[in-house]
Amino acid sequence: MTADAFASFISDYWLTALAIFCLIGASAFFSGSETALTAASRSRMHTLETNGDPRAGVVGRLIDRRDRLIGALLIGNNLVNILASSLATSLLLGIFGDSGVAVATIAMTVLLVIFAEVLPKSWAISGPDRFALAVSKPVRIFVKIFGPLSSVVNWIVRKILGLFGVTLSAETSMLSAHEELRGAVDLLHREGSVIKADRDRLGGVLDLDELEVSDIMVHRTAMRMVHAEDSPEAVVRTILDSPHTRMPVWRGQTDNIIGVVHAKDLLRALADVGNDPARIDIAKIAQKPWFVPDTTNLKDQLNAFLRRKTHFAIVVDEYGEVEGLVTLEDILEEIVGEIADEHDIDMQGVRQEADGSVVVDGQVPIRDLNRALDWSLPDEEATTIAGLVIHESQIIPDERQAFTFHGKRFTVMKREKNRITRLRIKPLEDVVG
Structure with a gap:
């Protein structure tokens, strides 16, 4: 080999080696970007975009078309990996002869696994939001170029899977928003970032749609009520001795609820008659009862309480029979846990x-x-x-x-x-x- 031929070989060798390492760097970029953008927090990106970070808006739009994004990144990753492996095989064949194939396979496997897969993905997952913001603009350009090809690939994949009865939808998440929130909260609790009390409160909010008033109501056997036909003195004493501020009033039979008396209304009425209980007519003081079906879910009942500006309802079944009662406090306790005040009776359960x-x-x-x-x-x-x-x-x-x-x-x-x-x-x- 002449000196000029040897110099040309060395020059080509270094150019090829440089191209291989550049391609491995590109592969690392695609791998890290895929990991970061799929793990990035949508809520965090929304907050950053609201606060004026344009990169967060780019990340959000990329995540909205996740199938197109991942398809484009996989195409880019495979292109550079295949090209890098081909160049390495060609280069090492010239150096080692037929054994160059084996050497190239081993060398490229080690380089790609370490520098194009494990290293960039570990870096990306350690701070996915920060990494996603950093790569958002170049990834957006790449997705614009290769997005149409990615869409074609995704269409082919869906058609092939359809032959086996598997249906994929790019728009529909496998988990509902509530399930995703619940899973995130449970995971954060296990990792120690969310304490049990906060996990229970957040879970209580998410459960409101799944529970009915019959699940939390005070059953009729445990209801404390007053009989409209009892003496006024007995009725006043019963209400004032109760830990509750509101009590149903019945007449004839316990299912016949004619009203709900509030302790404040009773005290006002007593003040008006000179604190003489004998002059009190409890039926006139009582407010009109509000009856709700036992199948009403807690979210709807909470909204109804807030809309009507009342805290108390009688629960009835499909036949109109009294099942129990439910209060605004009962629903709030499903969220924040037991609410106790100085008038509550501590019942050890x-x-x-x-x-x-x-x-x-x-x-x-x-x-x-x-x-x-x-x-x-x-x-x-x-x-x-x-x-x-x-x-x-x-x-x-x-x-x-x-x-x-x-x-x-x-x-x-x-x-x-x-x-x-x-x-x-x-x-x-x-x-x-």
Whole structure:
């Protein structure tokens, strides 16, 4: 080989090597951009765009066409990877002969995995929002150029998958907005970024659409009411002794609710008659009752409370029979947890035992127990813990009878007639231990 030929070979060698490393850099750009743009927070981008960052608007528009974006980036990534591998094979064949193919395969695999896949994707995932903003403008240009080709590729893919009964939609998310929010909150809680109380409150807001007033109402057997035919003195004493500011008034039979009396209205009426209870007509003081169906979901009921500027409603079934009552406070407690004030009566419904078991009153709602103990007992078929035991066992159990389901051991401690009034619940791992 002459000196000029050798110099030309060296020159071509370095040019080819430089081209290979430039292509690996381009591959790293495409890999990192794909990871960052798919992991970027849409809500964060919206906030930044609102605050005047134009790059965030570009990222948002790219994410809106995620299938077009990913398709274009994959096309670019594969083009540069294939070209880099071809150049490396050609170069190393000239140096090592036939064994150059094996050398090129090993070398390019190592280089691409480390520098074009793991490194850029790890960098991108460590700060996806920041990385996405940095690459947004060059990616937008690339997507504009290769977007039509990406759309064609995506169309072909959908047609092929359609032959196997798989339907893809670019516009429809697999998860609803509520499910995505709930999943994000649960993940942040597991990572320690969101405390349990905040997770429960956010979950309570998301659950309003899924719950009905029958799930949280005070059942008719637990309602505190006043009889319109009782003596005025007895009625006044009952209302003033109650921890509640509003009480239903019935006449004839308990299902016949004729009004709802507010403690403030009663005090005003007493002041008007010189504090003489005998001169009080409770039926005239009571406000007209508001009846709502037991199937009303909590979101609609909350909006109705706010719209009507009232806090109290009587719940009825499809036949118009009184099922219970629901208040604005009941709905708010589904979001923020138990609300107690100085007039509330502390009714012990859950007691933790030294052996790890929990003694629970039968009427304790399953949702409240799950929230308090971070359990996940199902509440689709029953509202209270006693109802869950009856539903699962398919019988009215006797005292000291025990059942095992949903990872817990349930023992009936007390039963009154057909009502389970007290249960002991112990996680199975504690039972085994």
